[in-house]
Amino acid sequence: MTAGGKAQLSNRTWVLIVLSIVYFVNFLDRSIIYVVQEQIKADFQLTDQQVGLLGGTAFGLLYGAMGIPLARLAERWNRRNIVIFAVTAWSVVTGLCGFCQNYLQLLLARAGVAIGEAGGTPPSHSIISDYFPANRRATALALYTLAVPTGIMMGTMIGGWLASRFGWQKTFMILAVPGILAALLLTTIKEPPRGHSDALIEDGAAPSFGEVVRHALRERAYVNVVIGSGIAAFAAYGVQSFTTAFLLRNFSMDLASAGLAFGLIFGLGSGIGTVVGGIWVDRAAERDVRMRGWLPAIFLAATGPMFMLGYAQSNSMVAIAILFLAGVLSFMHQGASYGVIQNSFPPRMRATGVAAAFMAQALIGLGLGPLVMGMLSDHFAAAAYAGQSFSADCVGAGGVATACKVASAQGLRLALIIVAGAFVIAALYYWRVAAHIGRNTGGKPAAEEGIA
Known part of the structure; x- marks a missing residue:
């Protein structure tokens, strides 16, 4: 691409900032359920299983x-515009959660x-990969992923502050506003040519889904990252969803x-882990x-025992x-994971490759954790x-008796310790x-092989 063509693109730092803000809002809206779920549980008289279904499955x-159908669209249509539509849609539905009057309505709203x-x-992810070259992509994606713990923390x-003063319903309504503002910010960035940072501009038709699947299955590093990140997500979402209750x-x-406390553990702690792990x-x-x-294997192997101890x-x-230290460790593998995922695919396949990884994390992690x-x-x-x-004594009656509270606390503690063990797997x-x-590189440095 010509120098003049490059000049027409948005500043890549600004692009990373804007997309990170959108991702921040994503987890702002997603994580609020973890802090208000005890209020919801009391209002609707739910079991922990029903709470888990609401917060995860x-x-x-x-x-x-x-994820994959929308990613396939992203490989054919303007990616920036798809993100604008997505953040607007989820923000509106987040606000609608505040109007729900029963468990089923809230369940459907969360699905929306x-x-x-x-x-x-x-x-x-695909846009970032077209703005940042391969040898800086893991760091860029690690900084982007920093929006996850920041969104969780905030x-x-x-x-927690809003819910303690206004209740869970008004909290959902208020937190719908940042997403609308983020959608407006997205209009300030430009859609890059596919393959721009790889000096390979792809203007042809996107490959078929079958081609993407066959390519993915040949990339054994990618397959193992997808499985490993899915299991890590199972443990992470499992413990995150009930740490406030703990x-x-x-x-x-x-x-x-x-x-x-939750924000410090999974926000500040995980934020430090994301940046340090990606750069390291x-x-x-x-x-x-x-x-x-x-390195990600070592990080995850230490994460499980640290959570158990906490x-x-x-x-x-x-x-x-102790849980703060576990929070740091639990995110140190993220930047490396996304770097491997992105570098396993040519530009026209990247959105689907990322979506498949996120599907595993969603189904195994959010769906089951x-x-x-x-x-x-x-x-x-x-x-x-x-x-x-x-x-009979504790769920229907709201669990107010001392014996109910003691049993509920003990049961949750043991469950958290068990689920945290999945990080080691x-x-x-x-x-x-x-x-x-x-096997593919002979252990040569990434710069020598062109792999990041």
């Missing part, structure tokens, strides 16, 4: 199912939010304080590209401090209950990523 199934959010990330901190039930914290892996891969698998504590400050957490919590709470029937798949990258 209803969202995850639709998010996963719609998922459909909108499914159209935001794959096109954004969503839970602001959401703090409320086990330490009698108020909602605003629990939201603040990029630099290590300059010496040996297999570090893109080895949830086992009886002192709130000690628990929060919170639901399994809720089921285990209910099971262990019933086993720990000193009365006749935990379901995810580490095994990232270790295999290194083997497949090494």
